[in-house]
Structure formats: structure tokens, C-alpha cells
Amino acid sequence: MTAINHHKKDISRSLQLFKYLQPYWATIAAGLLCLVISSLAGLAFPEMLGRLIDASKQDNMRAIHITGLVLIGLLTVQSAASFFRTVLFVKAAEKALASLRQTIYNHLIQLPMHFFLTRRVGELNSRISSDVMLLQETFTTTLAEFIRQLLTIVGGLVFLMLTSINLTIFMLAILPVMVIVAVVFGRSIRHFSQKVQDQVASSSTVVEETLQGIFSVKAFANEFREMKRYRERTDEAANIGIQNGKYRAALSSFIIMGIFGALVAVIWRGAVIGLDTGKLFSFVLYSVFIGSSIGSLTEIYASLQKSIGATENLFAILDEPAEPLSPVTAIAPEDALHGNIRFSNVSFSYPGRESLPVLRKISFQVRANQTIALVGPSGAGKSTIVSLLLRLYDTTGGHISFDNKDIHQFPLSALRSQMATVPQDVFLFGGTILENIAYGREDATEEEIIEAAQKANAWEFIERLPLGLNTIVGERGMQLSGGQRQRIAIARAVLKQPRILILDEATSALDAESEKLVQDALNKLMEGRTSIVIAHRLATIRQADKIIVIDKGSIVEEGTHHELVNIDEGLYRNLCEMQFTQ
Numbered sequence: 210m211t212a213i214n215h216h217k218k219d220i221s222r223s224l225q226l227f228k229y230l231q232p233y234w235a236t237i238a239a240g241l242l243c244l245v246i247s248s249l250a251g252l253a254f255p256e257m258l259g260r261l262i263d264a265s266k267q268d269n270m271r272a273i274h275i276t277g278l279v280l281i282g283l284l285t286v287q288s289a290a291s292f293f294r295t296v297l298f299v300k301a302a303e304k305a306l307a308s309l310r311q312t313i314y315n316h317l318i319q320l321p322m323h324f325f326l327t328r329r330v331g332e333l334n335s336r337i338s339s340d341v342m343l344l345q346e347t348f349t350t351t352l353a354e355f356i357r358q359l360l361t362i363v364g365g366l367v368f369l370m371l372t373s374i375n376l377t378i379f380m381l382a383i384l385p386v387m388v389i390v391a392v393v394f395g396r397s398i399r400h401f402s403q404k405v406q407d408q409v410a411s412s413s414t415v416v417e418e419t420l421q422g423i424f425s426v427k428a429f430a431n432e433f434r435e436m437k438r439y440r441e442r443t444d445e446a447a448n449i450g451i452q453n454g455k456y457r458a459a460l461s462s463f464i465i466m467g468i469f470g471a472l473v474a475v476i477w478r479g480a481v482i483g484l485d486t487g488k489l490f491s492f493v494l495y496s497v498f499i500g501s502s503i504g505s506l507t508e509i510y511a512s513l514q515k516s517i518g519a520t521e522n523l524f525a526i527l528d529e530p531a532e533p534l535s536p537v538t539a540i541a542p543e544d545a546l547h548g549n550i551r552f553s554n555v556s557f558s559y560p561g562r563e564s565l566p567v568l569r570k571i572s573f574q575v576r577a578n579q580t581i582a583l584v585g586p587s588g589a590g591k592s593t594i595v596s597l598l599l600r601l602y603d604t605t606g607g608h609i610s611f612d613n614k615d616i617h618q619f620p621l622s623a624l625r626s627q628m629a630t631v632p633q634d635v636f637l638f639g640g641t642i643l644e645n646i647a648y649g650r651e652d653a654t655e656e657e658i659i660e661a662a663q664k665a666n667a668w669e670f671i672e673r674l675p676l677g678l679n680t681i682v683g684e685r686g687m688q689l690s691g692g693q694r695q696r697i698a699i700a701r702a703v704l705k706q707p708r709i710l711i712l713d714e715a716t717s718a719l720d721a722e723s724e725k726l727v728q729d730a731l732n733k734l735m736e737g738r739t740s741i742v743i744a745h746r747l748a749t750i751r752q753a754d755k756i757i758v759i760d761k762g763s764i765v766e767e768g769t770h771h772e773l774v775n776i777d778e779g780l781y782r783n784l785c786e787m788q789f790t791q
């Protein structure tokens with residue numbers, strides 16, 4: 210019962226797909242018309258061939274020529290119609306699928322962070338590419354084929370009935386049965402071939418493993434054990450292969466006996482009831498058409514099933530609730546941040562890991578334009594505090610407020626657009642340096658970008674590159690050093706002019722020169738705005754207005770550098786001693 214309901218839901222889902230095709234209904238209607246014309250022309254073909262044969266038997270030259278011309282005309286119509294059918298269907302399908310891809314991607318990118326915690330990027334990517342590709346196949350080919358085969362079957366049957374009802378019934382009793390058996394048989398053989406391939410793959414794993422680990426094989430004198438293992442796997446593959454060969458042989462015998470036998474039976478029967486040669490000829494041709502159409506229908510059914518599955522996957526993404534985002538053009542005065550932040554008894558655990566509290570009743574306050582540093586051992590929860598500040602996740606307890614206004618009262622996009630982060634691992638997109646800096650503010654002019662690069666101490670290395678700002682970075686371009694990447698991220702932040710700046714210090718040590726350049730750039734950037742620094746190297750945060758020491762999700766110490774180093778046995782003092790005595 211539930212399976213049936215599920216199936217119904219899938220189908221109604223698939224019908225929703227037609228919404229994307231709707232804007233192109235005129236193109237599709239024209240395509241359908243071409244499809245009907247080409248199918249009808251195809252259907253008339255055996256009939257005309259039969260007439261040609263009859264005419265030649267009667268030595269009627271005039272009829273021979275006319276029928277020949279009609280046949281050529283039919284072919285011309287059919288080829289032209291099938292040309293336009295393909296062009297029109299592809300056009301409608303491509304446009305509809307592009308809009309489906311856009312809808313899915315637009316939704317996906319607006320989903321909250323926790324959605325991405327449980328999904329793999331590869332899986333999501335394959336939904337947008339291969340699942341949509343499957344639908345492409347369906348819309349451009351499968352559906353058209355489905356209609357064409359149906360028309361062929363129905364139209365073919367009409368022609369057959371007109372020729373001889375008696376023989377039609379005889380044919381229907383045997384041919385479709387044979388075709389369906391052959392197709393089902395063929396499909397199960399394909400499944401079986403998959404098994405053979407799996408077995409072969411498993412035997413080659415033995416070869417790969419043992420050759421890669423040849424040292425261990427020899428060191429443990431395990432050659433004979435491996436030989437036995439390989440023999441077992443290959444023998445098994447051979448057995449399955451032999452079994453598969455038997456099935457395949459049986460299938461070809463079946464096709465010869467069953468399908469050709471059925472055709473012979475039809476011809477025999479036709480001869481018995483005394484059908485004209487031409488009529489018999491077209492009868493057999495129609496029977497072949499119908500037989501192959503029935504065969505393709507089962508294939509089409511399988512492929513439609515796959516498309517329904519793909520649709521289900523795609524719509525599952527659309528079912529996820531998105532974040533309430535909106536394009537930010539200007540910040541409304543009431544949404545403008547002044548830079549005061551307050552955490553009151555904030556607790557948090559990551560979605561799906563509710564039993565593991567990551568933050569426990571954290572309370573602290575930052576006043577506008579202050580710099581505070583978050584310090585603590587790895588895994589203490591520092592990055593998590595930053596994620597909550599950006600409202601990438603919602604707290605599970607307590608409140609966060611900006612300028613005494615609850616975080617939820619700010620439109621999400623407006624809130625995030627007033628903060629900038631310089632992360633530990635700076636992610637650069639595969640474009641130019643210019644584009645990467647402009648990620649901070651899309652409408653920035655080249656002068657502003659250069660100015661930002663100068664403030665970030667990035668300009669001097671950019672200037673020295675042959676292509677300057679137009680140097681391509683990333684995988685297919687130039688690889689930048691850690692310090693250079695950070696300065697690009699700082700330039701992004703400079704361009705954005707955020708009210709609140711979040712710095713996640715790089716843990717990997719930079720050389721002294723880059724370190725100084727990065728630090729100088731950061732110091733300039735931090736002026737006149739609220740800054741939150743996740744500090745790994747404690748030497749850089751002595752000037753912070755406040756240092757918050759976090760351990761296992763709780764605040765354990767809080768104060769200036771001077772206050773904290775004076776706490777006997779304090780965690781901060783301990784961390785400092787460890788770093789400075791190294």
C-alpha cells in the first residue's frame with residue numbers, strides 16, 4: 210500500500226516537471242505535429258511497398274512509377290518531419306532543463322549550512338548534472354519515442370486489420386508474446402553480465418593490492434596464499450562467465466526460433482488464407498514494425514522509471530527549506546550595525562549531533578570598535594562562535610544580539626553583508642585576482658580594487674606579476690603562497706568595509722616577512738570597526754581589548770593580556786608559556 214502511494218507521489222512529482230515545459234508549449238505542439246506526420250508517413254510505407262510489389266506482378270508500369278514517386282514523397286516528408294521534430298523537442302527541452310537547473314541551483318545555494326553537513330558535494334553535483342541529464346534524455350528522446358511507438362502500434366494494427374482481421378488475430382496471439390519474452394530475457398542477461406564484471410573487478414583488486422604491497426607479500430612469504438586467492442577469484446569469474454554465455458546462446462536461439470518462427474508462422478498462415486503477395490509483404494513488414502515497437506516500449510518503460518527516480522532526487526532538494534535570503538542593495542537604517550555584540554547564555558550543538566554540546570552557556574559582550582580575541586585549545590568551539598555570529602546556525606539555547614536587538618530581527622542577508630571574514634584557509638575562485646578581490650563587493654571599480662590591494666599589502670606582489678590583477682589564480686592558474694592568499698582575503702574585506710570583522714588566524718606559520726605584511730594589513734583593517742580574532746599565535750593579540758579563553762565549549766577566563774598572564778595556573782598563561790618557550 211505504501212509502495213503504491215510512494216509510486217503515486219513520484220508520478221505526481223514527475224508531472225510537476227511539465228511546469229518547466231509549459232512556457233514552450235507552442236514549440237512542443239509543433240514538435241508533436243511533426244512527430245505525428247513522420248510516424249504516419251512511416252506507417253504508410255509498408256502499405257505502399259506492398260502496392261509496388263502488386264503493381265510489378267501485374268506489369269502495370271504506370272502504377273509502378275506512381276507508387277515509386279509516392280514512396281519517395283513519403284520518405285521526404287518523413288525525413289523532413291523527423292528533422293524538425295528533433296530540433297523542436299531539443300529546443301524546448303534544453304530551455305526547460307536550463308530553467309530547472311537554475312531553480313535547483315538557486316535553491317541549493319540558499320539552503321542553510323546544516324544541509325551541507327550531511328551531504329557530499331559530489332552527490333549534490335551529480336544531482337544537478339547527471340540527474341538533469343537523464344531528464345534531458347527523457348524529454349528529447351524517450352517521450353517522443355514513446356509516442357511514436359504507440360502511434361506505430363495503433364496505426365500498424367489498423368492497417369493490419371484492414372488487410373486481414375483473421376491474420377491479425379493470429380499474429381497478435383504469437384508475435385508480441387515472443388518479443389516481450391525476448392526483451393525480458395535480454396534484460397536479465399544484462400544484469401548477469403554486470404555480475405561477471407564485478408567478479409572480474411574483484412579478481413583484479415587482488416592483483417592490484419598484491420603488486421602494490423609486494424613488499425609485504427614477500428616479507429610474509431605469502432605468495433602461495435595470494436596465488437590461491439587469485440585462482441579462486443578468477444575461477445569464479447570464469448564460471449559465471451560460462452553461465453552467462455549459456456544464457457546468451459539460449460537468447461539467440463530463442464530469437465531465431467521464437468521471433469523468426471513467429472514471422473514464418475504468420476507468412477505461412479497468410480499463404481494458407483490466400484493473401485496476395487504484396488499484401489502479405491506489407492503485412493509482414495507491419496508485424497515487424499509492431500514487434501519492434503513493443504520491444505522498445507519495454508525499454509522506454511525502464512528508462513522512464515529511471516527518470517522518475519531522478520525527478521524524485523531533484524525535487525527532494527527543492528523540498529528542503531531555504532534560508533530567508535534576499536539580494537542586498539542598500540541596508541535599511543534600522544538594520545545598520547553599530548558593532549555592539551552580546552552573547553547571553555548561548556548554548557549550541559551541531560544539528561544531528563544534539564547529544565554533543567559544543568558551546569555551553571557562553572556569555573560575553575563586545576562594544577563597538579573593540580577588538581576581542583578568542584583563544585583556546587583546538588576543538589574548544591572558537592570557530593563555532595563565529596558561525597553563530599554569522600547566523601550560519603541558530604543557537605540551541607540563549608540569545609545573540611547586535612546593538613541590543615535580537616539577531617533574528619535582522620534580515621539575514623543584510624546582517625551577513627555587514628560582516629567580513631578573513632578565514633584560515635582562504636578559498637580563491639578560479640578566476641583572476643581582480644575577480645577574487647571583487648568578491649568582497651561586486652560593483653567595485655578597478656581603482657577601488659587597487660586601493661584595497663594596497664591597503665592589504667597585496668599590491669606590491671600583484672604589481673610584479675606579468676598580468677597583474679588579471680593573473681588567473683587557482684587550479685588552472687598561478688598558485689599563490691599562503692601569505693599572498695591571505696592578503697587577497699584581506700583586500701576583499703577592505704573592499705567590503707564591514708562593521709564587524711572576523712579574523713581566523715592562519716595556523717600554518719608564515720615566514721617572518723609575510724607575517725609582518727599580513728599583520729600590518731590586518732592592523733590597518735581593524736581600525737574603526739569591531740573585530741573578533743580567533744588567535745592561534747598569542748603574540749598577535751596582546752593589544753586586544755579583551756581576550757576570551759574558551760575550553761570545551763565554556764568560557765574559562767576573560768580579560769586583557771596583562772590580567773590573564775597574572776592568573777596562576779591559568780589556561781591562558783599556560784598556553785602563552787607553551788608558545789613562548791618553544
Ligand SMILES: Nc1ncnc2c1ncn2[C@@H]1O[C@H](COP(=O)(O)OP(=O)(O)OP(=O)(O)O)[C@@H](O)[C@H]1O
Nearest residue numbers: 326559562567585586587588589590591592593594
Ligand atoms: N560541522 C560540524 N558538525 C559537528 N560537529 C562539529 C562541526 N564543526 C565542529 N564540530 C565540533 O565542534 C567542536 C568545536 O569545533 P570548533 O571548530 O568550533 O573548534 P575550534 O576551537 O575553532 O578549533 P580549532 O582551533 O581547531 O579550529 C569540536 O569538537 C568539533 O568536533
